[in-house]
Amino acid sequence: MSWKVFLLNSPVNYEDISKSRTGDNLKPIGLINTKPKISDNLQINNKIYxxxxxxxxxxYIGVxxxxxxDEDEVDETVEENFTCPYCQYIDPDAFELEDEGERNCPGCGSEIKYIRRVSVEYVVEPVKRAKIWRSDK
Incomplete structure (x- = not known):
């Protein structure tokens, strides 16, 4: 039996996809014949989902x-945000990770290794300059 593939452009829940049966909401972008897994990547009409x-x-499949x-451009990066070097997905929940480790990218499923670097900065504002005492001479 075929699986219907639906493009999710924003957060969508089960009810949104279920409504598509009646044509009220989403339209399928394709069909696949094998059961996929969460985090699989599919190619449909020369696009990757x-x-x-x-x-x-x-x-139903939501993608x-x-x-x-490009494979020759994938390299180690040092960035403020946790950004996948393969798909450029920025993980908003990266602050919950350990300081270093390996994981699969939530955006594309690729394996990545990471190290969290922490830096400290100080913002210093003037409040009042110290008094200067002058001699009587």
């Missing part, structure tokens, strides 16, 4: 469109 939702009862950086 990341599976982020499965509705087993109805055989987000992603793009990969």
């Amino acid at each position: 990341h599976v982020c939702m499965l509705v087993f009862e109805e055989k 987000r469109e992603i793009s990969f950086v």
Whole structure:
């Protein structure tokens, strides 16, 4: 049996996809014949999509469109945000991670290794200059 693939452009829940049966909401972008897993990447009509939702009862798949950086351009990065070097996904929950480790990118499923670097900065504002005592001479 075929699985219907739906493009999710914003946070969408199960009810949104279920409404698509009646044509009220989302339209399928394609069909696949094998059961995918969450975090699989699919190629449909020369575009790449990341599976982020499965509705087993109805055989619906929710996907987000992603793009990969050219393989020869993938390199180690040092950035303020936790950014995947493969798909450029910025992980808003990275602050919950350990200081170093390995994980799969939530945006594309690629394996990445990371180290958190912490720096300290000080913002210093003037309040009042110290008094200067002068001699009587």
